[in-house]
Amino acid sequence: QxxxxxxxxxxxxxxxxxxxxxxxxxxxxxxxxxxxxxxxxxxxxxxxxxxxxxxxxxxxxxxxxxxxxxxxxxxxxxxxxxxxxxxxxxxxxxxxxxxxxxxxxxxxxxxxxxxxxxxxxxxxxxxxxxxxxxxxxxxxxxxxxxxxxxxxxxxxxxxxxxxxxxxxLACAATVENLFHLLEKYKRHSPQLNSMLVKLLYQIIRVQPSNIVVFFELSYFLRINRMWADPLLRDKHAGRRYQEMVQLLQYILRQFFKCAEKNKMVFVELLFRKVPEK
Incomplete structure (x- = not known):
């Protein structure tokens, strides 16, 4: 209907x-x-x-x-x-x-x-x-x-x-599951990818301190792996993932902004925010 x-x-x-x-x-x-x-x-x-x-x-x-x-x-x-x-x-x-x-x-x-x-x-x-x-x-x-x-x-x-x-939703386990879903971006429709990115943005912005859940080495490695995908770098095919790329860039920018004020944040990268499953 x-x-x-x-x-x-x-x-x-x-x-x-x-x-x-x-x-x-x-x-x-x-x-x-x-x-x-x-x-x-x-x-x-x-x-x-x-x-x-x-x-x-x-x-x-x-x-x-x-x-x-x-x-x-x-x-x-x-x-x-x-x-x-x-x-x-x-x-x-x-x-x-x-x-x-x-x-x-x-x-x-x-x-x-x-x-x-x-x-x-x-x-x-x-x-x-x-x-x-x-x-x-x-x-x-x-x-x-x-x-x-x-x-x-x-x-x-x-x-x-x-x-x-x-x-x-600002829970380490929930964010972990959402990010895991985001990593499957190739399998999703553009609409689902957009919804997922918007939801992660909203979680980050509802409380400024929520961004720290991403300050973890495993996330940075996964972000790097996603960025290395030739599909995201393609001028034409990569357009549908531009919103997602901007989110990943935003996370990294916020980390380095935080690092300017607190050098200990580099140590924080080594600690998991969610218990091992």
Whole structure:
């Protein structure tokens, strides 16, 4: 339905006609609150509750990703009723603590034993969830950093925000998993690479001290190995990886800026920030 809608939007644009409204009624059975609650329940069941049941979790994440992508379309609609529907669905997804469970999955993911799609789908869902939260904040005239959302955690309730969710990813194990995924850049679509780079940037910038998680010799060796790839140096093929190259350059620049003030940071390179698996 999303692809058909995208084709209709492109057709209307070429004909200089008004953008059509997304036909949410056609997806009612797959996008109502009952189905959303069903999907998030299975997400919790095969994620945190079962310690990552990879084969089942991949299927649930794919379904959840499609739902979140539709919600993102609804949030971007010019039609007030459609946008309101997107807001309700966004608030319910946040309330179900989808982001909190994604954070847990990205932290406990093991590249040696889990399907890599668990990580890549988690990054995509996280990206679109943050985008929906930012759209909602913009509509309410608030910044994403200050707008608080209600979340149900276990038997209690709490609040969250875009910054809080990003800050929860600032864990050495999570960053290690994200960077491991980044190293597979040749296998990813340009969209996934971009989402991954943006997420790492956000983790670094949400708290200035977060950059130190990359101040480790193993990261520098991996960055050097990526830079040595002829594909990244190619004038034409390398353009699709320019965003990633800029991130790697940024990490190195920040290290040497830090080294100007603190020479002991060179010693810090020798110490692992995450326990050996």
């Amino acid at each position: 999303r692809h058909l809608y995208a084709a209709n939007v492109a057709k209307a644009k070429n004909a200089q006609e008004p953008t059509p409204v997304f036909p949410i009624a056609n997806l009612q059975g797959g996008m109502d609150l009952d189905m959303l609650h069903f999907t998030t329940a299975r997400f919790r069941q095969y994620g945190k509750e079962s310690g990552i049941h990879a084969s089942h979790l991949v299927i649930v994440l794919r379904a959840l990703l499609q739902q979140v992508k539709v919600v993102d379309l609804l949030m971007d609609s010019k039609d007030a009723d459609t946008k309101d529907c997107g807001e309700i669905l966004t608030q319910n997804l946040i309330k179900e603590d989808v982001l909190g469970h994604l954070t847990w999955i990205m932290n406990h993911f093991r590249s040696s034993g889990h399907d890599p799609r668990v990580m890549s789908y988690s990054v995509e869902v996280f990206h679109f969830m943050l985008r929906c939260m930012k759209r909602l904040a913009a509509k309410m005239g608030q910044t994403p950093e200050t707008l608080e959302f209600q979340v149900e955690k276990g038997r209690g309730r709490s609040t969250t925000s875009v910054d809080k969710e990003i800050a929860s």
